[in-house]
Amino acid sequence: MRLILMGVSGSGKTTLGEDLAAKTGWPFLDGDDFHTPEARAKMAAGLGLSDGDRQPWLLRLRAELLAHPQVILACSSLRRSYRDVLRVLDTRFIFLDVPPRLLLARLQERGDHYAHADLLPSQLDTLEPPDRDEADVMTLHVTPQDSPADLTRLALAALGLPHAR
Ligand SMILES: Nc1ncnc2c1ncn2[C@@H]1O[C@H](COP(=O)(O)OP(=O)(O)O)[C@@H](O)[C@H]1O
Ligand SMILES: O=C(O)[C@H](O)[C@@H](O)[C@H](O)[C@H](O)COP(=O)(O)O
Structure with a gap:
């Protein structure tokens, strides 16, 4: 399975992804690491990215997914069209929906x-x-009461994966 954790900045993609990787033994890739320096500088200045800024990034992530049949990827995947770029064989998404x-x-x-x-x-x-x-x-509807461990448990159960390695 290629598992993509989606949601806006701060929704907990990295936290959940690292925890799931530790539990499953699957590699974890953080989409943040694949942005161009220009895109990072833009975001650091509080400016949103454009579709054009995101296109090369999404294509790099697609290539990473194709290279890793079993992987966990944290990627905001904000628009439907972005998710469609990332949809390769056996892709699943978890949307972290946070107030x-x-x-x-x-x-x-x-x-x-x-x-x-x-x-x-x-x-x-x-x-x-x-x-x-x-x-x-x-979709995981996250409340302030949900600890990282709770979300990991919910995600593993929803995906039908064993709870411990
Ligand atoms: N379930 C949670 N409960 C409390 N704090 C959390 C939870 N998940 C993530 N955080 C915290 O929220 C912040 C954003 O999480 P992060 O994993 O970096 O999100 P993202 O990768 O989506 O930007 C971090 O400081 C992280 O420690
Ligand atoms: O498409 C985007 O606008 C970015 O990918 C953005 O959604 C992403 O979230 C940033 O990389 C910030 O990093 P964090 O998600 O780790 O906060």
């Missing part, structure tokens, strides 16, 4: 990252939640 207030609190707390809270409005504007026909997307 904006909780996202804001998390991003204000998170220190060591180029994406800050001022990026959030453009992320939420760009987000296209999964369409009804996107049957390969499973």
Whole structure:
């Protein structure tokens, strides 16, 4: 399975991805590591990316997915058209749906990252939640009470994967 964790900045993709990788032994790829320096600089300045900025990034991620039949990828995948680029054989998505207030609190707390809270409005504007026909997307509605361990358990159960390696 190629598992993609989607959601806006601060939704917990990296946290869940690293935990799932530790539990499954699958490699974890962070989409952040594949942005161009220009795209990173833009986001660090609080500016949202354009479709054009994202196109080379999505194509690199698609190539990574093709090269890794069993992998966990954190990638915001905000628009339907972006998800369509990432859809290769045996792809599943988990959408981390987090209330904006909780996202804001998390991003204000998170220190060591180029994406800050001022990026959030453009992320939420760009987000296209999964369409009804996107049957390969499973949504996790995250509340402030859900710990990382809770979300890992829910994700493993929803994917039918064993809870421990
Ligand atoms: N379930 C959770 N409960 C509390 N804090 C969380 C949870 N998941 C992630 N966080 C925190 O929220 C911030 C954003 O998480 P992160 O995994 O970096 O999100 P993303 O990769 O989607 O931007 C981090 O500081 C992280 O420690
Ligand atoms: O398409 C985008 O606008 C970016 O990919 C964005 O959604 C992504 O979230 C950033 O890379 C920030 O990094 P974090 O998601 O780790 O905050």
